Amino acid sequence: MEEVKIGLLGLGTVGSGTVNLLSSSAGEIRRRLGRRVVVTRACVKDLTRHRDCDISGIELTRDPYQVVRDPQIAIVLELMGGYEPARELVLAAIEAGKHVVTANKALIAKYGNEIFEAAHRRGVMVSYEAAVAGGIPIIKAIRESLAGNRIQWVAGIVNGTANFILTQMRDEGASFEAALADAQRLGYAEADPTFDVEGIDAAHKLTILASISFGIPLQFDRVYTEGISGIGREDIAYAEELGYSIKHLAIAQRTEDGIELRVHPTLMPRRRLIANVDGVMNAILVYGDAVGHTMYFGAGAGAEPTASAVVADVLDQVRSLHVEVANRVPDLAFRAETISEQEPVLPMEAITTAYYLRLPVEDSPGVMADITRILADLGISLEAILQKEPEPDQDSVPIIMLTYRIQERQMNEALRRIARLDAVRGKITRIRLEHFDA
């Protein structure tokens, strides 16, 4: 039976998981592929460290170029993460004529345009199913299964850490800080949680989803990114009371004026399926003009789910090794020469959405009239108002408002004017709200 040799860059959690899966699924893979897939070399930092996988038959090396330039190796798996040296090594592998499978969202979001251009020139494949939402096959769904659709928007819970924290805050009534500490204790969040809780990781993934959905270049720098550290447990409770859940969403949307790319906490009706995706799980909602709403749910991280996606990419590549370039699925779903910046990415001020507002105000007559007057002057209509009793130790009462859809520019102006009112005490919380009707 024919054998395809692959090399690994990185043998940590995902690398070990991939070696284990290739071994435990070897029988199934042979039944599907009619070939054997064998890991022959792996580059690691420390040759003596214990590995969570069987490394017999795998030659370990500290020199990554022993992997990327090994003439026997057809496919290189980049599973080290981070920008460098991942970028340099992926480019070297491409230069050496290797196909590449990567789980590295940061790399693809930031350097993907350069990487795919190099791969295109060299006629090799670069696959990255594992880079977005771990085991959920969202890249293939958008690139291949929805290929007959004009995709209108994508909205995803693509960071399990942030989703876990929001779920804890709702279920346990925990503060953000307490929920984050829980996530760290359980191993769901890193010691420095910035990438997860401030939305940077989600923005990496959104960059990729938007590119393959709309046929635009990867534009990580254009993504509006807001994390969840400003969400209070009271916001989650008020949202629930009004029939909404708060999720940290990555949203890419096509409008007549351009493309919206934004990552932020979002209220959405609790009856929406995606509003019920809790804990560390991920889900992506995709709206195509023909298929309508579709959703893809699963584990967004972890050694085994990520390995599942890596192995699927390897199998696809093995089948396509001898397929001419024109008959392969294009890297970013659309043929390189047709990817265009014609549809501009809109600045955040130009997006349109609905809003949840929480305003701490003095409990005195006329306050509500002043606020609603400001909103009315700017053409902002209200869908719901909730005025709560003052809490014993507070000198202010919270007013909760849900608005209809309006341009962000108008809302910013309204918040500037409202903040100037004497009766407003403290920080105004503004959370965007989406219905996802169509």
Add this chain to the structure above:
Amino acid sequence: MEEVKIGLLGLGTVGSGTVNLLSSSAGEIRRRLGRRVVVTRACVKDLTRHRDCDISGIELTRDPYQVVRDPQIAIVLELMGGYEPARELVLAAIEAGKHVVTANKALIAKYGNEIFEAAHRRGVMVSYEAAVAGGIPIIKAIRESLAGNRIQWVAGIVNGTANFILTQMRDEGASFEAALADAQRLGYAEADPTFDVEGIDAAHKLTILASISFGIPLQFDRVYTEGISGIGREDIAYAEELGYSIKHLAIAQRTEDGIELRVHPTLMPRRRLIANVDGVMNAILVYGDAVGHTMYFGAGAGAEPTASAVVADVLDQVRSLHVEVANRVPDLAFRAETISEQEPVLPMEAITTAYYLRLPVEDSPGVMADITRILADLGISLEAILQKEPEPDQDSVPIIMLTYRIQERQMNEALRRIARLDAVRGKITRIRLEHFDA
């Protein structure tokens, strides 16, 4: 630009939807494929009937052989449905060296083994993404994206009509008959709703899902099939009271003893995501050993969602036209020579599940003791009991019981013994219950 010609068998709802989508998405398709896909011929029953699509440029014929034997045509779309003449024409198209895309679940479930064998001999592709769950790309997800997994079980809401009826019964408190009438009025159910409400359509789809998940032949005749016509609105209400939803599920499961293939109403915890898939929507939950739980949600029927799946298959086939057979994805996910009946399909008596029981009994002392004694003798433990007040016009009170997991054989014996008790008045309702924990 190169052009690929395709022919259609059938130009009804799905056929017209496909022609419309190929036309409205022509630009996107060219950007993805670098080729044009053109419908040149279509076979219809009535040449004069109005069509819901633009037929300019399409030669209509009443002779299907003008399509399946047209030397210009590379791909034949079978969109007529039903067993015959679909089977005969698909085999003729294969014989003529055409690749085939079909949306016909009945055809694949019943004659797929024969069809794929013929296609394998002739070296052509037969694709069927649209045959299961309409626009949801579940075939590709299982065949390709989860290829590194050993799939343990699949559970799906794959019939929108049945799901709509159950949702109506819950939301409106309607009887089965009234909800069915609603479905018919809204065009969701046919005049003869047997295929949908008795689970035959779901069994067709399950046959296909099981084959590509486990690498077994298509075995439609082995599927245990039970519809929803025996479900009362009171069952739905009691289930809700206990924290469960009732859904009509198609379940394929690998066990140590063999494979379970079953379609039946099922209680499941309401907190499960799939328990919240309502109305005509479909969803399929797939558990793979590496990826864990994944779920795929979307529209299971309708012209446009089905066309979305058909067009995805066409694009895949166009890319694979010149790919050697060994490098194509095998028809049933596993290479033909490895598909085996080694794992037997279990008879229904040998499956294991939990149960919901509704027993109409005389309101007298000792009844509960008699029933629980019978269950205990057979090793059946109870998770919950609910005894309701007698209704004014009834001479019996309902007892509701939830059991732990037990073999169906034991439950059948218990029900035989309980039915013999004098105190039991009328029909016992038994609905299976699954937790889908892992």
